[in-house]
Amino acid sequence: MENSNQKRVSWTSKFGFLMATAGSAVGLGNLWRFPFMTANGGGGVFLILYLTLVFTIGLGLLLLEMGLGAKMRLNPVGAMRKINSHFGFIGSIGIWVVTIIFPFYSIVGGWIFHYFLIFCTQPLIKIHQDYFSQFIQNPYWPLFYTLLFMILTAFIVIKGVKNGIEKYSKIMMPALFMLLLCLVVRSATLPNAFEGIKFFLWPDFSKVTTNTFLTALGQVFFSLSIGMGTFITYASYLNEKVNLPKTAMIIVSLDTLVAFLAGLMIFPTVFSFNVPLNSGPTLVFITLPKIFSAIPFGSCIGILFFILLSLAALTSSISILEVAVAYLNDNHHFSRKKSVILFSVFCFFLAIPMSLSFGLLSGFKIFDKSFFDLADFIASNILLPLGGILLCISVGWFYGFKNLEIFQNKAGNIFFGFLIKFIAPIAICIILLQAVGLI
Numbered sequence: 068m069e070n071s072n073q074k075r076v077s078w079t080s081k082f083g084f085l086m087a088t089a090g091s092a093v094g095l096g097n098l099w100r101f102p103f104m105t106a107n108g109g110g111g112v113f114l115i116l117y118l119t120l121v122f123t124i125g126l127g128l129l130l131l132e133m134g135l136g137a138k139m140r141l142n143p144v145g146a147m148r149k150i151n152s153h154f155g156f157i158g159s160i161g162i163w164v165v166t167i168i169f170p171f172y173s174i175v176g177g178w179i180f181h182y183f184l185i186f187c188t189q190p191l192i193k194i195h196q197d198y199f200s201q202f203i204q205n206p207y208w209p210l211f212y213t214l215l216f217m218i219l220t221a222f223i224v225i226k227g228v229k230n231g232i233e234k235y236s237k238i239m240m241p242a243l244f245m246l247l248l249c250l251v252v253r254s255a256t257l258p259n260a261f262e263g264i265k266f267f268l269w270p271d272f273s274k275v276t277t278n279t280f281l282t283a284l285g286q287v288f289f290s291l292s293i294g295m296g297t298f299i300t301y302a303s304y305l306n307e308k309v310n311l312p313k314t315a316m317i318i319v320s321l322d323t324l325v326a327f328l329a330g331l332m333i334f335p336t337v338f339s340f341n342v343p344l345n346s347g348p349t350l351v352f353i354t355l356p357k358i359f360s361a362i363p364f365g366s367c368i369g370i371l372f373f374i375l376l377s378l379a380a381l382t383s384s385i386s387i388l389e390v391a392v393a394y395l396n397d398n399h400h401f402s403r404k405k406s407v408i409l410f411s412v413f414c415f416f417l418a419i420p421m422s423l424s425f426g427l428l429s430g431f432k433i434f435d436k437s438f439f440d441l442a443d444f445i446a447s448n449i450l451l452p453l454g455g456i457l458l459c460i461s462v463g464w465f466y467g468f469k470n471l472e473i474f475q476n477k478a479g480n481i482f483f484g485f486l487i488k489f490i491a492p493i494a495i496c497i498i499l500l501q502a503v504g505l506i
């Protein structure tokens with residue numbers, strides 16, 4: 068049994084909805100994941116692939132999720148069941164993906180919290196190049212911060228849609244954006260900055276492999292928060308008509324702009340200070356202290372930056388947790404509080420092996436990946452795109468894109484209908500099959 072529409076909570080305004088969706092999209096995916104994925108993917112080539120995918124498949128799926136949520140006004144499982152009674156499982160995949168992404172995300176959120184505290188309590192000079200790798204190898208502290216991050220997320224989600232999610236998103240996102248701009252200017256004027264900008268923007272096509280396509284696709288899904296029903300859930304709380312194509316376009320542009328700025332902030336620093344390009348998930352945590360050390364009042368700016376980064380991470384993590392909570396609440400009639408607590412405790416246990424995979428369990432590899440990398444790979448590169456394909460097929464082939472009534476004009480329905488029915492599922496399928504070596 069699903070909740071009736073009358074009882075459903077809602078956003079207070081269109082602006083609140085926009086800020087909350089932007090808050091979900093803009094997060095660690097842009098400021099932390101995008102730079103190291105770009106570094107691994109060969110710089111400019113990765114950027115071109117990313118831009119191509121985000122403004123086609125990414126935009127289409129974002130619109131699709133929003134349209135579906137606004138139309139059905141149900142959580143992902145309920146919405147899919149309405150299309151076809153056998154399709155509930157497609158929504159449930161999303162719930163399972165949340166159980167991988169939430170602990171993973173909280174670990175990185177915890178790292179951010181730790182840096183924030185360090186910047187508050189210690190002079191900058193002490194943060195040396197190996198500081199970060201030593202920190203994440205510690206068995207206890209990273210998990211302590213992970214727990215802290217989860218508790219804060221849980222606290223906001225318990226407070227509910229209006230008082231929690233919407234209120235915080237409205238103020239913090241603009242502030243983060245301004246500060247990011249200042250940091251870009253500083254890092255672009257470091258010695259040797261141009262080398263970094265060149266790496267970031269100049270495509271070297273010899274670096275393209277099938278893996279580049281897959282990681283770019285995974286990054287699109289992760290960064291836009293699509294593929295597991297986040298925006299089905301968020302749009303289900305709408306009770307007024309919103310211009311969805313416009314909203315989706317704003318979100319994609321904003322999200323891409325923030326990722327782009329993050330690249331402009333990180334890469335000049337990498338080249339200016341000789342930070343190893345292949346440092347993977349640690350890249351941003353090594354470069355940022357270096358930028359701050361090159362700035363007057365760097366530690367104050369560092370504190371401010373990590374506060375805002377924590378908030379950007381929180382507006383995203385609450386959107387991750389909310390998907391699971393909406394499902395437990397609607398379909399199993401657990402109270403909001405009970406859903407949040409049960410689910411978070413479960414996810415914390417899953418976070419333990421992921422966090423320990425940097426230290427104690429670092430020798431333990433599956434497919435040559437640590438638990439942490441494996442969780443990210445399976446969730447972002449495999450399950451989210453798979454969720455995307457299934458969404459496209461159910462709406463494109465079963466429900467009919469135009470029945471979502473997103474567009475009044477014919478052209479929009481024809482263009483996006485075609486994208487959803489043919490282009491997106493086929494393209495994602497090719498990329499997935501290629502990556503596992505089947506074609």
Ligand code: TRP
Pocket residue numbers: 091092093094095096097168288289290291292293295297383384386387
């Ligand atoms: N998009 C967010 C970021 O860039 C992370 C995120 C929030 C997410 N909700 C999601 C990722 C749902 C995948 C699925 O940081």
